[in-house]
Amino acid sequence: MLRVPTGPGDWQYDALQATVTAVEGNVLYLDRMTQDNYWADEEATAATIFPLLSAENVDDVAIEDMVLDGNIEENHHINGNFAGAVIIQFCNRWRFKDVAALNYNGDGFSFQACDDIEFVGCRSIDNADLGFHPGSGSQRPVFRNCVARGNREGIFFCWGVSDGRVENCTLSENEDYGISLGHRDTDNLITGCTIERNGKVGILFRQEDSEFLSGHRNRIEDCILRDNGGDEAPIAIDICGRTQDITICRTQFGNTTGSEQSIGIYIGARTQRIALKDNTFENCTVPVKDLRPLRIPSP
Numbered sequence: 001m002l003r004v005p006t007g008p009g010d011w012q013y014d015a016l017q018a019t020v021t022a023v024e025g026n027v028l029y030l031d032r033m034t035q036d037n038y039w040a041d042e043e044a045t046a047a048t049i050f051p052l053l054s055a056e057n058v059d060d061v062a063i064e065d066m067v068l069d070g071n072i073e074e075n076h077h078i079n080g081n082f083a084g085a086v087i088i089q090f091c092n093r094w095r096f097k098d099v100a101a102l103n104y105n106g107d108g109f110s111f112q113a114c115d116d117i118e119f120v121g122c123r124s125i126d127n128a129d130l131g132f133h134p135g136s137g138s139q140r141p142v143f144r145n146c147v148a149r150g151n152r153e154g155i156f157f158c159w160g161v162s163d164g165r166v167e168n169c170t171l172s173e174n175e176d177y178g179i180s181l182g183h184r185d186t187d188n189l190i191t192g193c194t195i196e197r198n199g200k201v202g203i204l205f206r207q208e209d210s211e212f213l214s215g216h217r218n219r220i221e222d223c224i225l226r227d228n229g230g231d232e233a234p235i236a237i238d239i240c241g242r243t244q245d246i247t248i249c250r251t252q253f254g255n256t257t258g259s260e261q262s263i264g265i266y267i268g269a270r271t272q273r274i275a276l277k278d279n280t281f282e283n284c285t286v287p288v289k290d291l292r293p294l295r296i297p298s299p
Contacts, residue, residue, distance in 0.1 A: 004044040015082040051083040064097040070104025080107030112136040126150040157185040164188040181215040182206030202228035202236040211242040219247045226254035234262040255283040
């Protein structure tokens with residue numbers, strides 16, 4: 001992988017994945033041409049770091065019954081926009097069934113600008129960053145009967161991911177969030193999932209810079225959220241910023257181990273049209289904390 005920084009963040013790079021075909025002294029020969037500049041005086045690097053399974057511009061693929069072990073202790077960290085145990089870009093209609101991504105020093109599964117990607121019975125365990133990373137305008141992703149455990153985040157909806165479905169999945173013991181949505185992630189459904197013992201928040205609707213960029217029209221139903229959060233954010237579902245039109249129904253909120261998840265649903269002051277119906281709360285000190293100003297209807 002060739003990389004050159006374009007900003008301060010670990011995702012702000014130009015990057016090229018290529019195969020070294022020959023080495024002559026200090027000269028590397030690659031199997032593909034570079035399209036960006038990789039100048040040594042701009043801190044460009046070349047390193048033998050790579051995803052375990054990758055593809056670009058390939059459609060209609062099925063991957064089944066595979067374990068991908070990233071050997072995290074022996075490999076450098078790679079941002080999930082460029083690599084992962086699995087990364088696919090500009091690919092459509094892929095189906096992953098019973099595939100496990102373990103111990104990768106980055107994301108487990110990352111897919112960018114890909115439509116109709118389906119995961120069935122897949123596991124993303126103990127990866128350094130994101131368990132599942134649908135990103136860059138990917139449409140209609142499906143996660144069914146999957147597990148994300150021990151990652152930094154379970155499922156991270158990145159930018160402009162819409163019409164997705166997370167069904168009967170378990171998101172547990174991730175360092176930060178079970179599920180995170182935000183930057184134009186709209187019209188997604190989370191149903192029948194168990195989200196528990198995540199370090200910060202069970203489900204986060206992120207703080208974005210504007211109403212337009214917020215994650216609107218998402219629905220959570222028939223889920224279990226328990227024992228999420230800690231002293232910093234003891235919250236099961238945190239709805240931040242100017243997020244609008246969120247529905248949470250028939251969902252159980254539980255707090256079984258101590259002070260975690262003392263707040264069931266936290267509704268930010270600038271959110272709008274948050275619908276709650278038929279939810280239950282057990283041992284939550286504050287079932288719903290609503291910071292929106294009280295609106296008195298006109299006579």
